[in-house]
Amino acid sequence: MTDQPKTETGRISRRGLLGASAAAGASVLAAPAVAQEQATLEWKMVTSWPKNLPGPGVTAQRIADRIELMSGGRLRVRLYAAGELVPALGVFEAVSAGTAQMAHTASFFWQGKIPASVYFTAIPFGLLPHEHITWIEQGGGQSLWDELYAPFGLRPVMAGNTGVQMGGWFKREINTLDDLKGLKIRMPGLGGEVMHRLGATPVSLPPAELFQALDSGVLDATEFLGPWSDRAMGFQKAAKSYYTPGFHEPNGTGEALFNKVALEGLPEDLGAIVLEACKAENGRSLAESDWENAGALKLLQEEDGVTVRPYPDDVLDALRETSAVVLSEFASKDALSQRIYDSHMAARARLAPWSDVAMRRFLEARDS
Structure with a gap:
């Protein structure tokens, strides 16, 4: 017995079945079309780094x-x-002009146009990586950062961290304060100003030009990041004295810049994905940097003939005292700079005792 097509009273007619099949086919075809249309959204990211540079380039x-x-290909x-x-x-x-929708860089590069920007990478004798993240996320740092960049149509966020920095590569040893006089050094941010006050000559160069400048004698010294990135840049071929601590950059926060109109023009879920991708990189890159820096430091010393040297105590004292003066002067430039300085110093005052009790004491006990 052959079943008859169901009628409208409870059965589906042959015409209805064909119509439903056609509709189903149309919906199947429509879904990829929508996904394909969404996947055409593309952004440009410009960076301050050589391509795939270990550390910030990889980040x-x-x-x-x-x-x-995370966007399923909807945003490339x-x-x-x-x-x-x-x-x-x-x-x-x-990014401000809209030539690109986003950038990956470091905030201290903008010291010339907005002096207080340096606080959002690192300042001399400032916050360690975990302390800096705490200030940005819990201590009001992000809202101040947003306010600082708002006139340029930019939204800044943390986007990676290269960790505690080294003090730099020197072609000759630093034994006294006099050894800093006339020294041609690449050290961006307020660390460069501190060096200048102590008689050195800061030279501003982008990362890609540093090795050649050091090797040729245009520079007597340079700092960049830590052992992993520094070894990839080849500095060990041009200098053999590697100084510590990185007084000028105790933290290495990377900066993602967004054109505010472009970011706010994204669908809500895509906007959240973009920001969360940057946030996730903070922890991943910091762990990666610590791991790779430890391995690279060993190679620098055992295979490349590099000597790690501490700054002499009197040099460190002078660097610390001069840093306090420079920071105070920069804070007085305008009301917003003063608020950023006050907020940063309040965070340091709050966090330092806990870092001392929880970390310094533990390290002394563990490694003694």
């Missing part, structure tokens, strides 16, 4: 990749390394 690419993955970020679309130190203007 920038990982953020771009994670955004595409094409990364342009330093010099490919704009110069390394031109990324701020590029």
Whole structure:
């Protein structure tokens, strides 16, 4: 017995079945079409780093990749390394103008136009990485950062961390304060100003030019990041004295810059994905940097003939005292700079006793 098509009273007619099949087919075809249309959204990310530079270059690419993955391909970020679309130190203007939707860089590069920007990477004798993150997320740092960049149409966020920095590569030993006089050194941020006050000559150069400058004698010394990135840059071939501590950069926060109109124009879920991709990189890159720095330091000493040297005590004392003066002067430039300085110092005062009790004492006990 052959079943008859069901009628409208409870059965589906042949015409209805065909119509339903057609509708189902149309919906199947429509879904990929929508996904394909959404996948065409593309952003440009300009960076201040050589492509895939260990540390910040790797971080920038990982953020771009994670955004595409988390968005299911709806937002693709094409990364342009330093010099490919704009110069390394031109990324701020590029994102502000809308030439690119985002950048990966470091805030201390903008000291010339907005002096207080240095606080959002690191300042001399300032916060350690975990303390800095705490200030930004819990101590009001993010709202001040947003306010500082708002006139440029930018939204800044933390986007990776290269950890505690080293003090730099020197072609000759530093034994006394007099050894700093006339020293041509690349040290951005307020650390460079501190060195200047003590008689050195700071030289501003983008990362890609540092090795050649050090090797050729344009520079007598340079700092960059830590052993992992520094060894990849080849500094050990041009200098053999590697100084510690990195008084000028006790923290290495990377900065993602967003064109505010572009960020706010994203659908809500894509905007959240972009910000969360940057946030996730803070922990991952910090762990990676600590691990890789430890291995690279061993190689520098055992295979490359590098000597790790501490700054002499009297030099460190002078650096500390001069840093306090420089920081105070920078704070007085305008009301917002003063508020940022006050907030940062309040965070240091709150966190330092806990870091001392929880970390310094433990390390002394563990490693003694």
